[in-house]
Amino acid sequence: xxxxxxxxxxxxxxxENTNPHIEALKAMSDEERLQTIDKIxxxxxxxxxxxxxxxxxxxxxxxxxxxxxxxxxxELVETLGQFISSASSYESxxxxxxxxxxxxxxxxxxxxxENINHLxxxxxxxxxxxxxxxxxxRYMSSVNEIAEQISLLALNAAIEAARAGEYGRGFEVVANxxxxxxxxxxxxxxxxxxxxxxxxxxxxxxxxxxxETADFLxxxxxxxxxxxxxxxxxxxxxxxxxxDITKGIAKIEQKNIVILNDIADIxxxxxxxxxxxxxxxxxxxxxxxxxxxxxxxxxxxxDPSLENKPVEPYLxxxxxxxxxxxxxxxxxxxxxxxxxxxxxxxxxxxxxIELF
Amino acid sequence: MKKTIFIIDDSATVIMSLKTTLEMNGYTVxxxxxxKMALDxxxxxxxxxxxxxxLNMPTMNGLEFIKNARQILKFTPILILxxxxxxxxxxxxxxxxxxxxxxxxxxxxxxxxxxxxxLPGS
Numbered sequence: 001x002x003x004x005x006x007x008x009x010x011x012x013x014x015x016e017n018t019n020p021h022i023e024a025l026k027a028m029s030d031e032e033r034l035q036t037i038d039k040i041x042x043x044x045x046x047x048x049x050x051x052x053x054x055x056x057x058x059x060x061x062x063x064x065x066x067x068x069x070x071x072x073x074x075e076l077v078e079t080l081g082q083f084i085s086s087a088s089s090y091e092s093x094x095x096x097x098x099x100x101x102x103x104x105x106x107x108x109x110x111x112x113x114e115n116i117n118h119l120x121x122x123x124x125x126x127x128x129x130x131x132x133x134x135x136x137x138r139y140m141s142s143v144n145e146i147a148e149q150i151s152l153l154a155l156n157a158a159i160e161a162a163r164a165g166e167y168g169r170g171f172e173v174v175a176n177x178x179x180x181x182x183x184x185x186x187x188x189x190x191x192x193x194x195x196x197x198x199x200x201x202x203x204x205x206x207x208x209x210x211x212e213t214a215d216f217l218x219x220x221x222x223x224x225x226x227x228x229x230x231x232x233x234x235x236x237x238x239x240x241x242x243x244d245i246t247k248g249i250a251k252i253e254q255k256n257i258v259i260l261n262d263i264a265d266i267x268x269x270x271x272x273x274x275x276x277x278x279x280x281x282x283x284x285x286x287x288x289x290x291x292x293x294x295x296x297x298x299x300x301x302x303d304p305s306l307e308n309k310p311v312e313p314y315l316x317x318x319x320x321x322x323x324x325x326x327x328x329x330x331x332x333x334x335x336x337x338x339x340x341x342x343x344x345x346x347x348x349x350x351x352x353i354e355l356f
Numbered sequence: 357m358k359k360t361i362f363i364i365d366d367s368a369t370v371i372m373s374l375k376t377t378l379e380m381n382g383y384t385v386x387x388x389x390x391x392k393m394a395l396d397x398x399x400x401x402x403x404x405x406x407x408x409x410x411l412n413m414p415t416m417n418g419l420e421f422i423k424n425a426r427q428i429l430k431f432t433p434i435l436i437l438x439x440x441x442x443x444x445x446x447x448x449x450x451x452x453x454x455x456x457x458x459x460x461x462x463x464x465x466x467x468x469x470x471x472x473x474x475l476p477g478s
Contacts, residue, residue: 060369
């Protein structure tokens with residue numbers, strides 16, 4: 001019947017200066033009109049269900065995006081965790097190696113210091129030895145002088161022996177022997193003096209070598225000290241790196257929690273779609289109920305003998321009110337009946353979460 | 357060991373959102389789309405650590421489900437997550453052994469806080 005109405009409308013569209021719908025309505029019977037209105041109620045109801053379906057599809061898509069976002073974030077955090085773990089492992093290895101190098105450098109420094117101290121002792125001993133050699137050289141000069149005096153004494157003795165004639169012959173022999181001895185001791189003293197001079201030269205050379213070695217060791221010690229300073233700076237950097245890594249990990253964990261909580265809250269708020277679905281389904285059911293009521297009332301009005309009298313319309317309000325599940329539905333209902341505007345509607349004061 | 361949460365709701369989007377939220381927080385999730393299916397699963401030996409159920413569902417509603425489920429699972433906490441706000445239904449749920457009442461929509465962090473309260477050590 002309804003299809004007939006639309007068919008007639010289409011036919012009338014062809015003729016000019018006529019409203020096709022009005023012409024079709026004129027041609028309809030009361031039963032056809034009633035069925036048309038029923039169809040309109042059904043159309044509204046179906047539109048509402050279709051809208052619910054659209055919201056479901058879109059919300060499902062949003063949930064899938066959020067799941068994807070969560071997975072991506074999880075992967076990102078895991079990758080960062082692995083990266084930090086590797087970096088931390090490398091840092092640990094490098095630090096261990098540096099600590100070993102630091103220990104070696106420290107040992108080298110200690111050894112250099114010990115060598116420097118040994119050399120200083122060596123230098124002191126060599127100084128003492130050189131002094132003793134110098135002293136010996138002075139003794140050799142004294143020996144030389146004594147030898148010369150003995151020689152002079154022997155000469156005088158020989159002169160006196162010659163003057164004594166035959167009686168001094170034996171004494172002359174002794175004087176000559178003493179002279180020989182003085183010459184020999186003078187020669188020996190001269191030789192020893194030369195040897196001591198050479199020894200003194202060698203000693204000076206040794207002192208120079210020791211001084212060079214001491215200079216070299218001092219330079220080595222300076223380098224080692226600088227190396228230790230550098231290592232201390234490196235350890236300071238490592239400490240900073242450790243602190244930065246710890247801070248970084250804490251920040252990543254903190255941000256990850258924020259992201260997870262945000263995703264969780266969005267997912268929770270998505271439940272509004274179920275709230276809207278139930279509210280729209282309730283409206284669709286009421287539209288159908290009004291359609292049925294309308295049909296029934298019309299039939300009864302046309303022939304009261306065929307049907308029982310329909311319930312009074314105001315009773316529909318009670319029926320609707322009893323079917324509500326949400327506070328908001330009840331508030332809207334009461335405000336509508338009381339003539340209160342939508343803007344003055346109050347939200348439910350009941351707690352959202354209640355543990356028994 | 358991961359705790360298992362059983363979600364019962366006739367809305368696919370609600371199940372999806374709850375499942376994602378709970379799995380993100382380390383829980384294992386099982387689901388059913390009405391009270392009858394959920395009860396059959398429990399009757400076959402499934403023992404979740406927590407049940408979160410809707411109230412208005414086809415085939416078997418949440419209150420009927422709690423009434424029957426309590427015969428099998430006497431101490432498992434049961435939370436009701438619903439759009440329903442009628443006090444008489446809340447009272448009935450409490451009488452039947454529900455643990456708590458949550459009105460949709462509930463933010464994910466609030467839900468997790470409630471789950472941690474009723475599932476200590478989770």
